[in-house]
Amino acid sequence: xxxxxxxxxxxxxxxxxxxxxxxxxxxxxxxxxxxxxxxxxxxxxxxxxxxxxxxxxxxxxxxxxxxxxxxxxxxxxxxxxxxxxxxxxxxxxxxxxxxxxxxxxxxxxxxxxxxxxxxxxxxxxxxxxxxxxxxxxxxxxxxxxxxxxxxxxxxxxxxxxxxxxxxxxxxxxxxxxxxxxxxxxxxxxxxxxxxxxxxxxxxxxxxxxxxxxxxxx
Ligand code: SF4
Numbered sequence: 035x036x037x038x039x040x041x042x043x044x045x046x047x048x049x050x051x052x053x054x055x056x057x058x059x060x061x062x063x064x065x066x067x068x069x070x071x072x073x074x075x076x077x078x079x080x081x082x083x084x085x086x087x088x089x090x091x092x093x094x095x096x097x098x099x100x101x102x103x104x105x106x107x108x109x110x111x112x113x114x115x116x117x118x119x120x121x122x123x124x125x126x127x128x129x130x131x132x133x134x135x136x137x138x139x140x141x142x143x144x145x146x147x148x149x150x151x152x153x154x155x156x157x158x159x160x161x162x163x164x165x166x167x168x169x170x171x172x173x174x175x176x177x178x179x180x181x182x183x184x185x186x187x188x189x190x191x192x193x194x195x196x197x198x199x200x201x202x203x204x205x206x207x208x209x210x211x212x213x214x215x216x217x218x219x220x221x222x223x224x225x226x227x228x229x230x231x232x233x234x235x236x237x238x239x240x241x242x243x244x245x246x247x248x249x250x251x
Pocket of ligand 1: 185186224225226230231232233235236237238239241242243244
């Protein structure tokens with residue numbers, strides 16, 4: 035795909051989902067500490083489910099130091115509605131502990147430092163860097179971004195790191211964070227996993243999946 039076509043798709047998605055950027059219904063709102071912890075918790079679940087535990091969790095553990103000293107069963111009780119809550123409770127307590135012991139109680143500002151935190155990979159680090167600090171160091175490739183990148187034709191691989199590289203080549207750096215939000219919004223509303231709603235899709239005429247569908251029908 036040409037950069038020009040990718041940008042056209044970006045503008046069409048922005049027109050369709052103007053509220054997707056920095057939406058209060060995502061985990062990417064709050065202090066850097068909150069964004070980090072909520073993003074770790076968002077693995078394998080929905081933002082809506084994670085936001086339900088935001089208030090009880092942070093009213094009890096307001097700082098990295100408080101969470102670092104938490105008892106695992108107490109944290110598990112608060113986040114048990116999320117999947118994998120045993121592992122997630124351990125991850126967020128360990129991440130808080132590392133913030134305190136290695137970073138002076140602050141969320142670090144670089145990819146290299148963020149990925150040293152327990153439970154944090156490139157995807158989580160990209161979300162934190164963008165939403166907490168406004169930094170576009172990479173593109174967060176979650177399940178929606180991965181599926182849409184393949185369907186639309188931004189990338190021909192299923193490898194998340196290579197998809198990220200493909201997207202970074204196609205789009206200018208200042209659009210990387212917003213691109214993730216737009217693709218997620220489109221993946222939820224229209225290009226759903228089981229059955230994409232191509233008939234009402236604003237980018238159908240640019241989409242490889244749709245073009246192939248037309249050829250075979
Ligand atoms: S045309 Fe269909 S497959 Fe392509 S982006 Fe739109 S909904 Fe998804």
